[in-house]
Amino acid sequence: MSAATNAGGPAVSRSADHDDYFAHQPTSRSALPDPEPLLVNLTRCVMEVLAGARELEQMARWVSDEVYATLLKRVVLAARARAVKRQPAQRPTVQIGRVMMFEPRDGVVEAVVMVHGRSRSRAVALRLEGMDRRWRATAISVL
Numbered sequence: 001m002s003a004a005t006n007a008g009g010p011a012v013s014r015s016a017d018h019d020d021y022f023a024h025q026p027t028s029r030s031a032l033p034d035p036e037p038l039l040v041n042l043t044r045c046v047m048e049v050l051a052g053a054r055e056l057e058q059m060a061r062w063v064s065d066e067v068y069a070t071l072l073k074r075v076v077l078a079a080r081a082r083a084v085k086r087q088p089a090q091r092p093t094v095q096i097g098r099v100m101m102f103e104p105r106d107g108v109v110e111a112v113v114m115v116h117g118r119s120r121s122r123a124v125a126l127r128l129e130g131m132d133r134r135w136r137a138t139a140i141s142v143l
Contacts, residue, residue: 027130043113043124052089063137
Protein backbone atom coordinates (compact mmCIF):
# COMPACT_ATOMS: atom_id res chain seq x y z
CA MET A 1 0.00 0.00 0.00
CA SER A 2 1.39 3.41 -0.88
CA ALA A 3 1.70 6.23 1.58
CA ALA A 4 0.89 9.88 0.97
CA THR A 5 2.62 12.82 2.60
CA ASN A 6 0.40 15.18 4.50
CA ALA A 7 1.71 18.79 3.91
CA GLY A 8 4.86 18.39 5.95
CA GLY A 9 3.23 15.99 8.39
CA PRO A 10 3.69 12.25 8.83
CA ALA A 11 2.90 9.78 6.06
CA VAL A 12 -0.77 8.77 6.00
CA SER A 13 -1.83 5.50 4.40
CA ARG A 14 -4.93 5.38 2.26
CA SER A 15 -7.57 3.36 4.06
CA ALA A 16 -11.10 2.12 3.60
CA ASP A 17 -12.29 5.10 5.68
CA HIS A 18 -10.94 7.42 2.99
CA ASP A 19 -12.81 5.54 0.25
CA ASP A 20 -16.00 5.48 2.31
CA TYR A 21 -15.77 9.22 2.90
CA PHE A 22 -15.71 9.98 -0.84
CA ALA A 23 -18.27 7.33 -1.84
CA HIS A 24 -21.93 8.21 -2.41
CA GLN A 25 -23.54 8.96 0.93
CA PRO A 26 -27.07 7.68 1.59
CA THR A 27 -29.56 10.40 2.48
CA SER A 28 -32.58 10.15 4.74
CA ARG A 29 -36.03 10.83 3.27
CA SER A 30 -36.48 13.84 5.56
CA ALA A 31 -33.50 15.57 3.87
CA LEU A 32 -34.81 14.96 0.33
CA PRO A 33 -37.37 16.86 -1.76
CA ASP A 34 -40.73 15.46 -2.85
CA PRO A 35 -39.90 12.69 -5.36
CA GLU A 36 -43.07 12.93 -7.47
CA PRO A 37 -41.95 15.79 -9.75
CA LEU A 38 -38.69 13.96 -10.46
CA LEU A 39 -40.56 10.72 -11.19
CA VAL A 40 -42.79 12.52 -13.70
CA ASN A 41 -39.88 14.34 -15.36
CA LEU A 42 -37.65 11.27 -15.51
CA THR A 43 -40.47 9.26 -17.07
CA ARG A 44 -41.06 11.92 -19.72
CA CYS A 45 -37.30 12.12 -20.39
CA VAL A 46 -36.97 8.34 -20.74
CA MET A 47 -39.76 8.27 -23.29
CA GLU A 48 -38.15 11.12 -25.25
CA VAL A 49 -34.69 9.52 -25.10
CA LEU A 50 -36.03 6.20 -26.42
CA ALA A 51 -37.87 8.07 -29.20
CA GLY A 52 -34.63 9.82 -30.19
CA ALA A 53 -35.93 13.30 -29.36
CA ARG A 54 -33.60 13.89 -26.38
CA GLU A 55 -29.96 13.07 -25.70
CA LEU A 56 -29.32 10.49 -22.99
CA GLU A 57 -26.50 12.64 -21.58
CA GLN A 58 -29.13 15.08 -20.30
CA MET A 59 -30.24 12.43 -17.81
CA ALA A 60 -26.77 11.38 -16.62
CA ARG A 61 -26.91 13.47 -13.46
CA TRP A 62 -30.15 11.85 -12.31
CA VAL A 63 -29.39 8.17 -12.96
CA SER A 64 -26.84 5.66 -11.68
CA ASP A 65 -24.10 4.34 -13.95
CA GLU A 66 -25.93 1.02 -14.32
CA VAL A 67 -29.16 2.71 -15.40
CA TYR A 68 -27.25 4.89 -17.85
CA ALA A 69 -25.59 1.85 -19.43
CA THR A 70 -28.91 0.01 -19.71
CA LEU A 71 -30.64 3.01 -21.27
CA LEU A 72 -27.73 3.46 -23.69
CA LYS A 73 -28.25 -0.08 -25.00
CA ARG A 74 -31.96 0.59 -25.48
CA VAL A 75 -31.24 3.90 -27.23
CA VAL A 76 -28.92 2.18 -29.69
CA LEU A 77 -31.49 -0.55 -30.43
CA ALA A 78 -34.28 2.01 -30.86
CA ALA A 79 -32.12 4.08 -33.23
CA ARG A 80 -31.34 0.98 -35.32
CA ALA A 81 -35.04 0.08 -35.49
CA ARG A 82 -35.89 3.61 -36.65
CA ALA A 83 -33.12 3.48 -39.26
CA VAL A 84 -34.36 0.17 -40.67
CA LYS A 85 -37.90 1.56 -40.93
CA ARG A 86 -36.57 4.90 -42.24
CA GLN A 87 -38.46 6.76 -39.53
CA PRO A 88 -37.12 10.06 -38.25
CA ALA A 89 -36.74 10.64 -34.53
CA GLN A 90 -39.62 12.71 -33.21
CA ARG A 91 -40.84 13.87 -29.85
CA PRO A 92 -43.47 11.45 -28.56
CA THR A 93 -46.90 12.80 -27.68
CA VAL A 94 -47.53 11.33 -24.24
CA GLN A 95 -49.59 12.18 -21.23
CA ILE A 96 -48.35 11.24 -17.80
CA GLY A 97 -51.05 9.39 -15.90
CA ARG A 98 -51.20 8.02 -12.41
CA VAL A 99 -48.07 7.93 -10.26
CA MET A 100 -48.00 5.17 -7.63
CA MET A 101 -45.22 5.50 -5.06
CA PHE A 102 -44.04 3.14 -2.34
CA GLU A 103 -41.31 3.67 0.25
CA PRO A 104 -39.85 0.26 1.18
CA ARG A 105 -37.28 1.90 3.50
CA ASP A 106 -35.95 5.31 4.48
CA GLY A 107 -34.41 7.15 1.54
CA VAL A 108 -35.81 4.79 -1.11
CA VAL A 109 -38.86 5.30 -3.33
CA GLU A 110 -40.18 2.73 -5.79
CA ALA A 111 -42.79 3.94 -8.23
CA VAL A 112 -44.83 3.08 -11.28
CA VAL A 113 -45.77 5.90 -13.62
CA MET A 114 -48.44 5.36 -16.26
CA VAL A 115 -47.73 6.89 -19.67
CA HIS A 116 -50.53 7.27 -22.21
CA GLY A 117 -49.69 7.70 -25.88
CA ARG A 118 -51.84 7.89 -28.98
CA SER A 119 -51.81 4.18 -29.70
CA ARG A 120 -50.99 2.57 -26.37
CA SER A 121 -50.37 3.00 -22.68
CA ARG A 122 -47.20 1.91 -20.92
CA ALA A 123 -45.93 1.68 -17.39
CA VAL A 124 -42.51 2.92 -16.32
CA ALA A 125 -41.13 1.42 -13.10
CA LEU A 126 -38.52 3.49 -11.28
CA ARG A 127 -36.48 3.17 -8.11
CA LEU A 128 -35.07 6.34 -6.58
CA GLU A 129 -32.48 6.30 -3.83
CA GLY A 130 -31.38 9.29 -1.83
CA MET A 131 -27.66 9.82 -2.39
CA ASP A 132 -25.61 12.90 -1.62
CA ARG A 133 -28.74 14.84 -0.57
CA ARG A 134 -30.59 14.30 -3.87
CA TRP A 135 -32.57 11.58 -5.61
CA ARG A 136 -30.88 9.28 -8.14
CA ALA A 137 -32.64 6.63 -10.22
CA THR A 138 -31.03 3.24 -9.59
CA ALA A 139 -33.52 1.30 -11.73
CA ILE A 140 -35.76 2.24 -14.65
CA SER A 141 -37.84 -0.23 -16.65
CA VAL A 142 -40.22 0.68 -19.45
CA LEU A 143 -42.93 -1.97 -19.62
